[in-house]
Amino acid sequence: MSAHDAGNFLIRGASLRGWSGQPERTCDVRVRAGAWDEIGDRLSAGDETVLEATGCWLTPGLVDCNASAREPGQEQDEDLASLARCAAAAGYVAVAVSPDTSPSNDDHAVTELIVRRSREQGICEVLPIGALTHRLQGTTLAPMGEMSEAGAVLFGDADRPITSSRLLRRAMEYARSFDRGVVTQPIDADLAASGVVHEGNWSTRLGCKGFPAAAEHIAVARDIAVCQLAQGRLHLARLSARRSVEHVARAKRDGIAVTCAVTPWHLLYTHADLAHYDVNLRFVAPLRSEDDRQALLAGLRDGTIDAVCSDHQPWGLAEKEVEFDRALPGAIGLQTTFAVLCRLVQQGDLDAATVVRCLVTAPRQIVGLAPPVLQLGQPATLALLDPAAPWTFDAATNRSKSRNSPLWGKVLHGNARLTVLRGRVVHADLPL
Amino acid sequence: MSEPSVLLDRAHLEQVLCHLAEEVLAQPWACDPDDLPLLVGIREGGVVVAEELARILSLSLGKKPTVGALDITFYRDDTWLKGPRMTGGHTDLPADLTGQRLLLVDDVLFTGRTVRAALNALVDFGRPRAVLLAALIDRGGRELPIQADVVGLRVDVPAGHTLEVMCDDKGQLRAVLQVPNA
Amino acid sequence: MNQPPTLQLRHLLGLETLDAQQITALLDLAGQMKAVNQRRIKKLPTLRGVTVLTFFVENSTRTKMSFELAAKRLSADVMGFAASTSSLSKGETLLDTARNLEAMAPDIVVIRHSSSGAPHFLAERIGCGIVNAGDGAHEHPTQGLLDIFTMREKLGTLQGKKVAIIGDLAHSRVARSNLHGLHKLGADVHVAGPATMIPPGIEELMCTAHTRVEPAIEGADVVMMLRIQRERQGNDLIPHAHEYHRFFGLDQQRLKLAKPGALVMHPGPMNRGVEIAPEVADGAQSVILQQVENGVAVRMAVLYAVAVTRGLEEKP
Known part of the structure; x- marks a missing residue:
């Protein structure tokens, strides 16, 4: 066969x-x-x-709620076909792709292109995440209605922070008309400044600019508050800090429509693994402390964290074989996410049911797919x-x-x- | 493989040193108490020999010649074969040797490479009037065209053996051993 | 005669990875080099045929000069590759640059770079000895060694000596190298500055941190002032230089808190009237210019150790 x-x-x-x-x-x-x-x-x-x-x-197949396909624009690093082959080889049947392409997916033409090409290839269902704002610039809303029609399942500005709370509110409100959720990468850009390593003993030791945990959980708290105000649906793309998980747990108790995900890397590694400045361990949300890692694992076990996303970020040598603080963040993850979770099961950190939930069931809900029968x-x-x-x-x-x-x-x-x-x-x- | 053997014990060493001193005193350049040569011992063994030699010479000259020390670590031609030596002794010489008469002293004269390195090193301290060479033992086996002016003992040591000069912690020569190379 | 021990040093990326014995060996070696530097003919033939390439992606005239002088005094061939950060980011990646450097077959590359970890990046990817001449806010190991060399020269030993390091610890690679080295040699290190300049977890580098300078200086054998980077863009760490000098600068009055005759050090270049008062900088206790002098000897020792270690490896 x-x-x-x-x-x-x-x-x-x-x-x-x-x-x-x-x-x-x-x-x-x-x-x-x-x-x-x-x-x-x-x-x-x-x-x-x-x-x-x-x-x-x-299983009904894995579903990924955050990957980057690099098509259109940077096909030398990845394209929709190679992304789909990664996904299929790892058991994924659907992958939500982020809008940070070139041009960005802030228009129904790009959304249609992604959907049409993926359908033709027929290797994996590719679900476009539409841009929240024009050119991911965080200033004016992107045409979410037209993109929804073309097949966009969520709206967000990839890893770009949305500085304006007012704009985020409007986006969440507007997306409700099309029954779509909004996805954010919670970063208080002002506080994070140009931090690249979790602010703590390792950023000090390595002499790298610190990215404090507070620069994430402040944004988590804000995004949740805005979500409640807008009565929208919020998905937090990649969490890394204990306090972020606590904010989400509280919001869920309060009945706010919030979901969140983590990457396998944050479950496997901590900032101490950066001792050799491995550029492949630089992520949008930095690797944090062992305490944070344990909180993420606990959040995953108790359901506060819904899903594990591959955070597939393909980059070529020009983006990666450079200085640590200049390397673009992220690693390819589609093919290894399941294996990372299996290792965590092996170590007793997770059980099989949790793995199925966070790779199969929950991501379907986040991207709006019907329950698998x-x-x-x-x-x-x-x-x-x-x-x-x-x-x-x-x-x-x-x-x-x-x-x-x-x-x-x-x-x-x-x-x-x-x-x-x-x-x-x-x-x-x-x-x- | 043979065991280490004693080539010279302390009593013999004293005789060899006295012979070396006699040889030095027989040289015309060594007899003027007002213009004694500076004894430059090559670290480590040569310095001990130079000190002993100065002691014996002082008995005849009524004045002890000055002894300096020369570390040749950075001038060796086998650095790349043997690796960096991190804690050799310090060179202890006047800052400028220009115009001085020097008696370079080494314990064992063998290939001549140590003396070659020492000559190069001395040049970096100025332009001495003359450099002469004294060796406690000349064991033959030269690899460079270098000969001693004065020698305490000439002896044939078979290839594959090393002469080890033993000192005590007071800086006195104790014995010379003939050791087969490992 | 016992052969002295040899020191294996394939790269010098930082003092964090060296042990006390290695640091001491380098300092001893630097002592011998210093004696050479005090001769009329300041030259050794040791590194004839060795090529040293200085690759400075961040401006530093002094450190570069110090390394070049060190290489020349050892008879190495030395050449400089200057690249501005901007030209690198415009196209060529650090890896491309590194491979270009490697094609010139240097034995040692001395690298100064504004990104922490750049020397490690090179060490993992090209086959020559890498000497870190300062990377980002990470380490500046030869500066650390020359500081420690100067202290050891004046104090004899560092065991139990109180050393105060004052200023912008958060952005100082000099401080990090000193912290690693001083701790290993048994010093009692205190750091001080406004809390904006004291990074989290600095205590894990084995020091005591203070947010006022007085407790750090009190009873100190050495007071080392760090440069305040006034040119740093977006500097929101202190209100202004004048206020910094009033509360955190070293003047005669504060220096009296230290042990009588305590050493005053500064890695340079100084901001007179900011971190250090002119009369202290030029005072009897200042050893700032001796630091510069010792820098050449320390760098000679490092180049010698790395070159010879690598020469040894190339033996068939």
Whole structure:
């Protein structure tokens, strides 16, 4: 079986996880001509391929609520096709892409381009995040209505801070007419100044400009307050600080429509990992202290943090092989996010149910996808994940055009064995 | 492999030193008490020999010649083979040697490379009137065209052996050992 | 005769990664170099055939001169590669520049850069010895060594000596290198300045922090004043220079709090009347010019140690 075949296969012994109205259980599932055919115990094999999948998770597919595709504009680092191949190889069936392209996605023409190209490629569903303001400049609202029609699922200005609280309020209010949420990267730009390392003992030791945690959680508190005022829907893209999590927990208790996500990097690393100025460990929200990391893990476990986003940020040598404080922030993440979470499960920091929630269920809600159902006769969309499969992240396995990852060359555990999008096999990594 | 053996014990060393002193005194340039040469010992062994030599010479001359020390670490030609030496001794010489008569003193004269380095180093302290060379032991095996003016003892040491000059903590020579190289 | 121990030094990126023994060895070596610098013929043949390249992406006439003089006194060939930060950011990445430098086959690259970690970046990517001549607000190890060399020369030992470092600790690479080195040699280090200039977690670099200067200076054996960067853009750390001098500057009155004869140090260039009063800068206790003199000796020691360590590695 190769990718793009019409799927005829029998998956044996996997556990169903993440399906709406389907309790977790271990069973056999048959897909015939790309459609769900039969579910049951010990199904007998016909002429289809049999996948022995004991220990694997049969999920509706992962969904990412924040990645950068670099198309249009910077296709040398990534494009929609290579992004989709990264996604499919990792079990993602839908990826929300940020508007920080060139030109930025602040117009329905760009939104349509992204949607049309991705549909034609048919490897992964790409969900554009529309710009909140014209050219991401934070001054005038972008045409959210037209972009919504064209397929934009959320609105935000990528990692650019929205300085004006009034503008943010108007944006949240306006987005309500199109039933869309607003996504922000909470940064008090004035307080953060040009900080690149979490302000603390490591920024002092490394002599790098500090980015205080307060520069994030002040913005979290403001964004929540504005959201409440506007009665809008707010998604906080990438949190890094304990106090930010506390603000979100309180807002959720108060019934404010706020969701939030973290990156795998903030769950895995702290500022102490910056001792060698690794440019691939520079992120928009800086790596913070062990206390912050523990708070993020706890927030993920108790549901305060809804999702884990890949924060896929492909950059080439010109952006990354430079001085630490001049390197553009971010790392490629689509292919390694599941493996990072599997490591955290292995270490006892998370359980499998949390992983499914933060990669499968919650991101669907954030980007506005319908709950996934397994309905016989319908085209199958699925990802068969092996949480223990060892693999090496290197030139042979990488599907991105870029290679800026702190995990480059490392042996990881956890990967997708099979990804199917609307009946079409888009990734298969199987010993047959 | 053979064991280290004693080439000279203290008693023999005293004889060799006295012979060296006699050789020096036999030289026309060494006899004027008002114009004694400056003894320049090459660190580390040469300095000890120079001090001992000065002591013995003073008995005949009635005046102890001045002893200086020369560290040649930065002038060696085997730095790149043996690595940086971080804590060699200090050079202790007058700032300007121009016009001085020098007697360069080393413990064992072997390849001549140490003396070559020492001559280069001395040039950086000015332009001495003359430089002469004294060696406690000349063991042969020269790799450069350098000969001593005065020698305490000539001895053939087979290749693959090193002569080790042992001192006590008072700076007195104790013995010379012949040690096979590892 | 015992052979003295050898010191392996592939790069000098900072004093944080050196231990007390290595620092002491470098200081001893610098002592020998200083003796050379006091001769009439100030030259050693040791680094003949070694090429030293100075790569200064941030202006610094003195440090560059000091390194060049050090290299020349060791008979190395030295050349300078000046690049302005702006020209780098316009196109060529640091990696491209680094590869261009490497193509000239230097044995040692001395780098000064406004970004912290730039020397580490080079050390990981090109195959020659890297000597950090100051990176961002991170370290300036040769300045730290020359400061410590000067203190050791005057005080004998640093064990138990109280050293006060006063000024903008947050942005000072000189201070960081001193903190690492002084702690390892047993000094009791106190830092002081307005809280805007004392970065969080500085105590983890093994010092006591104060927001007024008096407790730091009191009983000190050494008072080191840091330069106030008046040209720093958007400087909102202090109201103005005059007020800084009144509360945080070193004048005769404050210096009396220190031990009699305490050393007054400054890495230069000084702002007279801001961090230091002219009469203190020029006073009997000032060793500021001796710091400059010792800088050449210390840099000779560092270049020698790195060059020879790497020469040794290239042996078949």
